[in-house]
Amino acid sequence: MCLSIPSKVVEIDENNMATVDTMGVKRQVTLDLIGEPVAVGEYVLIHVGFAMNKIDTEDALESLRIYEEIVAEMNSGAIDPEEGDMNYAKG
Amino acid sequence: MQKVDLIEGFRNPEHIKALAELIKKEATHKINIMEVCGGHTHTIMKFGLPQILPQTIEFVHGPGCPVCIMPKERINHAIELAKMPNTILATLGDMIRVPGSQTSLQKLRAEGKDIRSLYTPLDVIKIAKENPEKNVIFFAIGFETTTPMTAVLLDTVIKEGIKNIYFHINHVTVPEAVDTIMGDGDAKIDAFLGPSHVSVITGYKIYEPIVEKYNTPVVVAGFEPTDVMESILRIVRQFNTGEKRFVDNEYARAVSREGNIKAQELINKYMKKREHFRWRGIGDIPKSALKLKDEYAAYDAEVKFKQVLPTQELDDHKACICGSILKGLAKPYDCKVFGKACTPSAPMGSCMVSSEGACSAYFKYGKLTAKGA
Numbered sequence: 457m458c459l460s461i462p463s464k465v466v467e468i469d470e471n472n473m474a475t476v477d478t479m480g481v482k483r484q485v486t487l488d489l490i491g492e493p494v495a496v497g498e499y500v501l502i503h504v505g506f507a508m509n510k511i512d513t514e515d516a517l518e519s520l521r522i523y524e525e526i527v528a529e530m531n532s533g534a535i536d537p538e539e540g541d542m543n544y545a546k547g
Numbered sequence: 548m549q550k551v552d553l554i555e556g557f558r559n560p561e562h563i564k565a566l567a568e569l570i571k572k573e574a575t576h577k578i579n580i581m582e583v584c585g586g587h588t589h590t591i592m593k594f595g596l597p598q599i600l601p602q603t604i605e606f607v608h609g610p611g612c613p614v615c616i617m618p619k620e621r622i623n624h625a626i627e628l629a630k631m632p633n634t635i636l637a638t639l640g641d642m643i644r645v646p647g648s649q650t651s652l653q654k655l656r657a658e659g660k661d662i663r664s665l666y667t668p669l670d671v672i673k674i675a676k677e678n679p680e681k682n683v684i685f686f687a688i689g690f691e692t693t694t695p696m697t698a699v700l701l702d703t704v705i706k707e708g709i710k711n712i713y714f715h716i717n718h719v720t721v722p723e724a725v726d727t728i729m730g731d732g733d734a735k736i737d738a739f740l741g742p743s744h745v746s747v748i749t750g751y752k753i754y755e756p757i758v759e760k761y762n763t764p765v766v767v768a769g770f771e772p773t774d775v776m777e778s779i780l781r782i783v784r785q786f787n788t789g790e791k792r793f794v795d796n797e798y799a800r801a802v803s804r805e806g807n808i809k810a811q812e813l814i815n816k817y818m819k820k821r822e823h824f825r826w827r828g829i830g831d832i833p834k835s836a837l838k839l840k841d842e843y844a845a846y847d848a849e850v851k852f853k854q855v856l857p858t859q860e861l862d863d864h865k866a867c868i869c870g871s872i873l874k875g876l877a878k879p880y881d882c883k884v885f886g887k888a889c890t891p892s893a894p895m896g897s898c899m900v901s902s903e904g905a906c907s908a909y910f911k912y913g914k915l916t917a918k919g920a
């Protein structure tokens with residue numbers, strides 16, 4: 457029951473209810489637990505009918521970019537575990 | 548703007564493999580890692596991570612899920628409440644499947660009692676309005692993740708002046724459980740994967756005292772397989788680079804140090820710590836659960852319906868070794884009744900109760916873990 461899914465906000469109504477798109481499935485969730493403004497197009501994490509918070513897509517992209525880099529270095533045989541390949545400064 | 552792929556990007560097999568290679572190179576010493584949350588257990592087993600990780604990385608499966616840790620006497624509470632006349636009992640998740648000492652909510656429902664399995668706690672409002680002559684009891688379960696949803700529900704009930712909703716609160720808190728597992732010094736756990744969505748609400752600051760007390764790293768990890776792999780790599784690197792352990796946050800796209808303040812304020816407004824709560828498979832843990840504050844006793848099913856609630860404490864069969872499994876001292880295969888007398892359809896202990904428990908995950912994905920991980 458703890459699985460939560462990233463979903464894109466497609467509409468927000470006057471009751472603070474949002475329509476979100478979760479992998480193509482549309483559903484209604486409440487934004488009542490989020491203290492900051494939420495805009496259409498942003499991503500939120502959904503759990504039992506509530507948006508729990510916003511997802512920082514910049515940060516997600518950064519993680520994916522780092523994974524791509526590791527894959528590339530792996531494939532070129534250039535990886536050097538001593539140096540460390542991940543950006544530990546973030547988070 | 549680059550397309551954001553928040554799900555598939557974090558399941559990309561190439562990414563998983565590349566991270567596994569790095570871990571293989573760097574993990575030279577044995578590390579036992581407990582994943583506290585059953586969601587991680589599920590990810591680890593479903594994506595077969597033990598197969599691609601080196602022998603040096605061993606998983607200890609944690610308390611699992613809110614349904615798994617519910618002691619039988621609390622399930623019996625739900626059952627007795629549901630048996631009352633003019634009552635609708637509503638709850639989330641697999642709760643209705645879990646047997647108490649005599650029966651389960653599912654069986655009671657088949658016998659005609661009005662028991663609802665909810666998609667969201669907010670549906671309780673709708674049910675109460677459609678059934679004004681009945682009492683609707685919300686059997687609230689969950690770690691810190693779902694506690695604020697219960698608080699929002701009570702907030703709505705009070706604001707709208709709804710008179711026929713009561714709460715049976717079973718919300719439990721993660722840090723106290725981790726502290727208890729580590730506390731007696733037996734546990735063979737070197738590091739923790741911090742839960743994803745508990746941490747979204749609480750912030751990762753709640754693990755700082757644990758790291759301080761046991762000098763054991765906690766890395767808050769997202770739910771996807773690359774999240775788990777990157778977090779393991781971060782743990783390995785903490786061990787490889789000096790003595791001082793710290794809380795690390797792999798899931799920065801969703802978790803901050805402070806967490807969701809609004810959610811925390813709502814919880815603090817309506818709930819306070821219980822002195823004690825018994826966790827199935829672990830036993831009594833002081834201050835590890837919440838209840839409604841005294842000023843909201845009028846909404847508290849444990850107060851209002853006290854006379855029907857059984858008080859006897861009930862433990863699992865003595866063959867069950869969930870307690871040792873949780874401490875990393877045993878594996879599900881070590882249990883004599885695993886897969887025989889104890890199966891997901893007839894669970895004898897907490898780790899078999901829900902798909903997120905260790906025994907249940909081994910039962911379901913057993914063939915994937917032939918190396919006995």
Ligand code: SF4
Nearest residue numbers: 867868882889896906
């Ligand atoms: S198999 Fe069943 S009885 Fe054995 S440890 Fe697991 S839950 Fe307990």
